[in-house]
Amino acid sequence: MAEESTDLRSIPFETADGSTATLADYGSDVLLIVNVASRCGLAPQYEQLEELQRTYGDRGLQVVGFPCNQFMGQEPGSMEEILEYCSTTWGVTFPVNAKVRVNGSHAAPLYKALKRAKDAEGKRGPILWNFEKFVLTPEGTVHRFRPPVKPDDPAIVRVIEDALPR
Known part of the structure; x- marks a missing residue:
């Protein structure tokens, strides 16, 4: 299910090197935003991402x-360890930013805003897992996909392809 949100691109967050960025720094790209964890059973999704x-x-x-x-301590490492793991284990070239909290009173502002989006079943609220x-x-439309939905799922690919320039 899609949700309109016009201000997400202006919310600041910390990058892996400690500087501040916003999603607007990616211009008008279609963005696939994911909370990741190296020691999670879903970590093979890095390859699909x-x-x-x-x-x-x-x-x-x-x-x-x-x-x-935040989920069973599955991302305990330093930023250097996380970046090393992502690049050597999965060949990740996309940006991996500073660690965030996605739930609770200290959740990152970007995730506070993202959690307002509804999933395919019309449910919004807390991030359920990595x-x-x-x-x-x-x-500015947000499409939300829960953790078990793989990045290369046809529903995600369709949303991406539909949003890309022709």
Whole structure:
């Protein structure tokens, strides 16, 4: 289910090197925003995220990762360890930003806003686990996909392809 949100691209977040960025820094790209964790059973989704980046990056897709250690401590490492793991284990080339909290009173502002989007069943609210995915179109529409939905699922690919320039 799609949700309109016009201000997501202006919400600041911390990058892996400690600087501040916004989603607007990616221009009008279609964004696939994912909370990631290296020690999660869903970590093989990194491979599919990278494949989407390689397949559609030249056409205007940008995968954006946000490590999160809120689910059973599955992202305990330092940023250096996380980046090393992502690049050597999965060949990740997309940006992996600073660790965030996705739920609770100290959730990152970007995730506070993303959680307002509804999933395919019309449910909004807390992030359920690692690898919850949000596709943000250039028009500001948010499509939410829960963790078990793989990045290369036809529903996600369709949303991405429909939002990319022709």
